[in-house]
Amino acid sequence: MSEKVFVSAQEVADRAGVSRSAVSRTFTPGASVSPETRRRVLEAAETLGYHVNALARGLMRNESGIVCLIVSDVATPNRSALLRELTMLLQNAGKVAMLINTDRSDGSVDQALRQAIRYRADASIILSGMPDKSIAQLCLRSGQRLVLINRDDEQPGPLRINLDDREAAGQVVTAFVRAGCRKLAFANSEAGTPSLMARERGFVAAANALGMAVSVERHGWTGYDAGKVLAQRMLTRPQRPDAVFCATDLLACGFMDAARHQFSISVPDQLCIAGFDNIEQASWSSYDLTTFAQPVSAMASKAIDWLSHSQPDNDGAVHEQSIRLHAELVWRGSIRGG
């Protein structure tokens, strides 16, 4: 029975012949310990295999060092890329990421947040689909910082990071028109996310401003398969579009594949396609998709910076802030001209 697994600061202190406080100070950045004491403590800690108990530390400091990442569609190219950046930067900032997956049920965001609160997470970053109105309130009440990415909610308090979706959509109209396209279409999913809807509205508005109509179709979940279905619907119409803006690269890949392999339509000769996200697959030769790059690392660093530096004012609330980042157009071969 080797029950005793973890070494405590007291044991290290005993072995080093110092007090428990000395041990604590040794492992607290910015505390003052004499070099000699420090050396002895570190030596004892090393031989005993001591590791600071972050649970106890968090309990004392009222600061766990945990940041909660609440995310749906984890396996999606865009999400996983964002996840990678966030975890990297969090680690560099000395924080640790707690990942909560909200894929299954839909009240699960609420459940997730509750979990985060139980672990006294210092902050939560939400890159999940559906909004819950009560979220911000729940977070604020728990003194938790909150970052909302790509959700243009009208929530007070947290930091909101969004892209210029509408402007981007406008650019696509211009590009399509330059390419000589006249029958514009927009392919969307039924997710109804703020950013997806912003792209749709921006595209339609810009086209209308030029006196052009847009046929809009929505279907299913925002993925490759939905893109195929959308193509099957939109390309069998009498008035077949000659240019389609897909709300997402995944939709665009599915759309393009269906157009080429099921309808033998040549892209971009007979049909121009644009996407959004600039996922890795968009650059693969089979797609060579013109799209907009989500500034993933900028988004992540804005979020982390805010978490690290923003100070709650004397009301205990943090200054609310909204950041809009630019999605840069990446020109590839799925639109004529360029």
Place this chain on the structure above:
Amino acid sequence: MSEKVFVSAQEVADRAGVSRSAVSRTFTPGASVSPETRRRVLEAAETLGYHVNALARGLMRNESGIVCLIVSDVATPNRSALLRELTMLLQNAGKVAMLINTDRSDGSVDQALRQAIRYRADASIILSGMPDKSIAQLCLRSGQRLVLINRDDEQPGPLRINLDDREAAGQVVTAFVRAGCRKLAFANSEAGTPSLMARERGFVAAANALGMAVSVERHGWTGYDAGKVLAQRMLTRPQRPDAVFCATDLLACGFMDAARHQFSISVPDQLCIAGFDNIEQASWSSYDLTTFAQPVSAMASKAIDWLSHSQPDNDGAVHEQSIRLHAELVWRGSIRGG
């Protein structure tokens, strides 16, 4: 100054007119509380906004409920799919996932594990590239359960989950031969992961057993770009292969794209290709890749089950175990015949 953010069990007890232990028992599954007390506690907790402090609970129980996911290449299709399954199952099991990204430096796995220990994680699941010999020891010493996925290390103690890579590779040789291919090739990265090397060795061995030589090439990181480069090298040789097994679907996609678009080689007519992983993109019409499915959800559930049910014996060590799962061949259009 609304400094007091978190509600403690004591405050709930005061409001409900009971003792603090009654509150504790109410939130401890399997404790005995009278229905009336329970009701009053829950009501007080609700109105006050009480949430159990998991940090303090973990401190007491010597069981944090945290499971550490140590992973590299988070944004890779296969990894993110595994990540999705693991987080889902962990949450269902009442645990919470702590995500540690080991992409950057290389001693970072060690660093990550240390972080896990500081938070007193109950277990770590490693799906990261490079092995560190000292890992298992460090974990065991901390009484931490350890699961190694797709790393055929000779480490004692932990649970090891692997696939039948060699056998799968053998199947590919058979399929290639049936398709009439005679000049076999294997495309690999330089990662040198146990599973990648197992596929390579298995393929070469099976081919040799049939009296056929295999040209093997390795290059760069296990991704799409490396696949392209490999194609450029292998398809410009005088003895151009008529069948190539790529160690990974990403490599296969890159290889196929280069073959088609740069060399105008028709797949599968002039060149048969097989991959491994069955990432989502393998099923996309542009690739339609014959490959092996990683039984992602089976792998995840084996891991989680073991974490939940395996009991440390009276030495404090858990029974070590090695699980081999079957990678099922998914027939698609990149190999002739079928």
Place this chain on the structure above:
DNA sequence: TTGTACGCGTTATCAC
């Protein structure tokens, strides 16, 4: 069933 008292491992405060 309920309440009291103690301990978990740490840090902050305060004398020295």
Place this chain on the structure above:
DNA sequence: GTGATAACGCGTACAA
């Protein structure tokens, strides 16, 4: 610079 002591919020043995 150092050491004693009091918290932090919770689980639980024990007595009632």
